[in-house]
Amino acid sequence: MAHVMAASELVTATIKRPFQNDDDNSSNGNGNADGKPKARRREADPAAALAAARHEFGEHGGVNMSIEASATFTVMEPDTMRRLFSGELGPERGDLYIYSRHFNPTVLALGRQMAALEGTEAAYCTASGMSAISSVLMQLVGAGGHVVASRCLYGGTHALLSRFLPRASGVRATFVDADDEAAVRAAVRPGETRVVYVETMSNPTLAVADIPMLARVAHDAGAKLVVDNTFTPMVVSPARLGADVVVHSVSKFISGGADIIAGAICGPASLVNAMMDLQEGALMLLGPTMNAKVAFELSERLPHLPLRMQEHSRRAAEYASRMRRLGLRVAYPGLPDHPHHARLLAIANPGYGAGGMLCVDMGTEDRANRLMHHLQNTTRFGLMAVSLGYYETLMSCSGSSTSSEMPPEDRARAGISPGLVRMSVGYNGTLEQRWAQFERALSLMQQQQQQHPDRDAAAKYCKV
Structure with a gap:
């Protein structure tokens, strides 16, 4: 495969340190010390960064990059193997590879694109979002x-x-209201706290993290801020706001097809290199390896991620506004009365809206289930399924599904009510077609409420 032109400020170096910052090499003004072109500056707009990073050609000049599906790689001379393991040779020193659990050309190319998307020095793509999260925490926190x-x-x-x-591993976690700076600072244990961990938009309540504040708190304590940006690719760039590491479940919006399980770790070159260390790296030794064919599929979807996120956001904003006018208890950070609306405006990348997720609180699990039943089985507005980022609208009752691992008291403290319906708003069909389906389902709910008033006496979910 031809050389991949990076958009972020990195060049690959050795098999042990494949990501290297420009500062590590002297430059003569026309390129780096090794004669390679200087890495490009980071673009402020994620779409521009992706376009700058994506410039691969196939092995025979194809417009799409080639897929390197090999698990292991041959060498032409016996001594080359020794030089690979010693770090003298590698992906960017001879275009040589050892084994795809370490580095694979196709997966490495996708990693460069993910680094460009998030504005980080480097990125490594994994087999799932949870493997990305667990590997980062095990690498950064350590036993105890x-x-x-x-x-x-x-x-x-x-x-x-x-x-x-x-x-x-004896790791301990303190869970706090991440919006309360005093509480976050009070939870820090001097000399012990290694990571502050948040989601850009909390799952499922859609609280927006104050990333600059959390970065200050973490760095004051000598810790790293790790941010899960799964809900808001393109919308927010946590690394540009002070986050040290950004993780993704690439299975969601980035994939967009609900057909791939994948993850990504975006952060400093030093971290990715350490995680790929042959002796102590969490990624190298735990082995959450992405398949090269999956990496190719995802690389083909990244160019239209900006357009998809814009449409997800546009429809979610319109639905949220209309739901609010109907009297529903809806949470969407794009609504002016959302408690974190101003914060999102301050940290968001212009042009991508407020994301494709919204929540409707139906009060009880029974009401939530009845609404979802009508939305899927009667009007075909969407699908009852976990996950998100699909072109069809997906919906689930969070308390009994994706948040069910949390004890009831923890769900209550987090603001996850029993009737909270999380919706990932899709873009299939026309907006008006889908809205008519939603209104019809809600009308059926209202009719049932009138026919069985005792059943719904405990908590109203809609003005009638």
């Missing part, structure tokens, strides 16, 4: 370390921090 985390997180991440890591 401490994490300060938002109390409202994806259920799998909450279980990882509250149950698995304490049992497996």
Whole structure:
């Protein structure tokens, strides 16, 4: 495969240190010390950064990059193997590879594109979002370390921090209101806290993290700020706001097809290199390897991610506004009365809206289930399914699904009510067609409420 032109300020170096900042090499003004072209500056707009980074050609001049599907790689001379393992040779020193659990040309190319998207020095793509999160935490925190985390997180991440890591490695986590700077600072344990962990938009309540504030708190404590940006690719760039590491479940908006499981870690070159260390790297030794064919598929979808996110956001904003006018209790950061609306405007990248996620609180799980039943089975507005970022609208009752790993008292503290319906707004069909389907389903709910008033007496979900 031809040389990949990077958009972020990095060039690949050796098999042990494949990502290297420009500052590591002297330059003669026309290129780096090794004669390679200087890395391009980071673009402020994620779409521009992606366009600058994506310039691969196939092996025979194809407009799409080639897929290197090999698990292992041959060498032409016996001594080359020794030089590969010693770091003298590697992907950018001889275009040589050892084994795809370490580096694969196709996966490496996707990593450069993800680094460009998030404005980081480097990125490594993994087999799932949870493998990205767990590998980062195991690398940064270490046995017996401490994490300060938002109390409202994806259920799998909450279980990882509250149950698995304490049992497996003695890691302890303190869950706090991440919006309360004093509480976050008070939770920090001097000399022990290694990571502050949040989501850009909390899953599922859609609280917007104050990333600049959290970065200050983390750095004052000598810790790293790790941000899960799964809900808001393109919309927010956490690394540009002070985050040290950005993680993604690439399965969601970035993939867009609900057909791929994948993750990504975007951060400093030093971190990615350390995680790929042959002796101590979490990625190298745990082996959450992305398949090269998956990397190719994802690379083909990245160019239209900006357009997809704009349409997800446009429809979510319109639906949220109309739902509010109907009297529904809706949470969407793009609405002016959302408590974090001004914050999102301050940190968001212009032109991509407020994201494609919204929540409707139906009060009880029974009401939530009845609404979703009509939306899927009667009017065909969307699908009852977990995950997000699909071109069809996906919906689930968070308390009994993706947040069910959290104990009831933790869900209550996080603001996850029993009737909270999380919607990932799709863009298939016309907006008016889908809205008519939503209104019809809601009308059926209102008719049932009138026919069975005792059933819905506990909590109104809609003005009637």
